[in-house]
Amino acid sequence: MSGLKLFRTDMTNCRVIEVQPRLAEVEADVQRFVETHMEALLGVRFLASEYVIDCVDGGRIDSLGIDENGAPVIVEYKRGTDAGVINQGLYYMAWLTSHRRVFDSLVRDRLGAQAAAHILWSAPRLICIAGDFSRYDAHAIREYRRSIDLVRYRYFGNDLIGLETVASVTGQRNLGRRARRGTGVLPAARKQTGAMAELALAADEVLCGLGDGVTRVQRKTYTAYQRLRNFACLPPPQQAKVLVYLKADPKTVDLSPGFTRDVTGLGHHGRGDLEVQLRSERDLDRALDLFRASYTAA
CATH class of the missing domain: 3.90.1150 (Aspartate Aminotransferase, domain 1)
Known part of the structure; x- marks a missing residue:
């Protein structure tokens, strides 16, 4: 669980009041809020909601988008803690990367031909937004050769929502303080x-x-x-x-x-x-x- 604490100041009585965090009533509330404000929250332009995929096992991608670098983005939501959100997202990611023309067409219809011509297929992303994640989830995503972000949400009071990145990996490797010159980058x-x-x-x-x-x-x-x-x-x-x-x-x-x-x-x-x-x-x-x-x- 997040260690973030939020307090409201009461200047009249010279005290602070803790604002208790809470989960959404239903998963759809989180999805609706994020889709409405996706570019401001995630840097992702919204394309489609509950996108039905055409394959044997079927399924619906919660949200489809494209980020500011042109990379395709799948966003999956869970109200609370659910390890299945990662596997579900990876299942949809596999479908997406093997059906590029479908995504290209979606981008062309929603954002125009220029955006469709600059899709960055080398770096598709999966963003999982949930009430919480376990330490095993953070470890597991390091084993996949995909770009994955685990994002924890919390509502505070009636008008505040917090998003916290729990873990983030790329399809190749994370870059941190050990990144050095001479590693074949840039x-x-x-x-x-x-x-x-x-x-x-x-x-x-x-x-x-x-x-x-x-x-x-x-x-x-x-x-x-x-x-x-x-x-x-x-x-x-x-x-x-x-x-x-x-x-x-x-x-x-x-x-x-x-x-x-x-x-x-x-x-x-x-x-x-x-x-x-x-x-x-x-x-x-x-x-x-x-x-x-x-x-x-x-």
């Missing part, structure tokens, strides 16, 4: 030489080392760094600088010309409204607090 930077290529690799190492559960998603024009949602995007290094785009509100940052820039509404590779410009290791050190803030908010 191919765009490794094809180049020079100071900016080295700086890009250093930025990659810092972003991967911000905490547990960081995953790297490689697209043609950028590398995304993700918890449940993207928190940073790193395009290939330029001749004189390395750019990092963060999921942060530029209005909350004291912008510094030549270092940080508001790119809201401006076209660029990757996702994020705050551009950070790195020209030296000193700039990378200077950007660390911004990286951490974006990671924490993801």
Whole structure:
């Protein structure tokens, strides 16, 4: 069970009152809420609910979506604790990856031909949202060669809901503090030489080392760094600088010309409204607090 405690302040009587957590009355309440706010909660664009799959054993995928990097996403829900949610999701994932044209058609109908042309089939994801998970669930997903996120939910009072990532793995491996240069990652930077290529690799190492559960998603024009949602995007290094785009509100940052820039509404590779410009290791050190803030908010 989550150790999170939430308190409401009573300034009149100078005390705090604990808000007791609770589960949903029925599983459908969680599903309906997440589907309505899926992009804000998970960074996933909603495509379909209770999607019927065409196979011998049949079944219904709770929610289908596509994340901000173009990866197909299956979301499965359970009101309480149920180990079957992972196996059920993997069953649907196997169906999805063998019926790509069906998903392509769904994306084309809902989001248009351009979105359908950029689906990232190398990194499909399964997100399991439940009242709780056991330590065995967190261990089990490490044995599968799939990208899986286990997310615990809790309602607090009548108007608050909390989502907590219990465990997160990629289809290859998790990236943490042991990620180092020379491991065959960040191919765009490794094809180049020079100071900016080295700086890009250093930025990659810092972003991967911000905490547990960081995953790297490689697209043609950028590398995304993700918890449940993207928190940073790193395009290939330029001749004189390395750019990092963060999921942060530029209005909350004291912008510094030549270092940080508001790119809201401006076209660029990757996702994020705050551009950070790195020209030296000193700039990378200077950007660390911004990286951490974006990671924490993801």
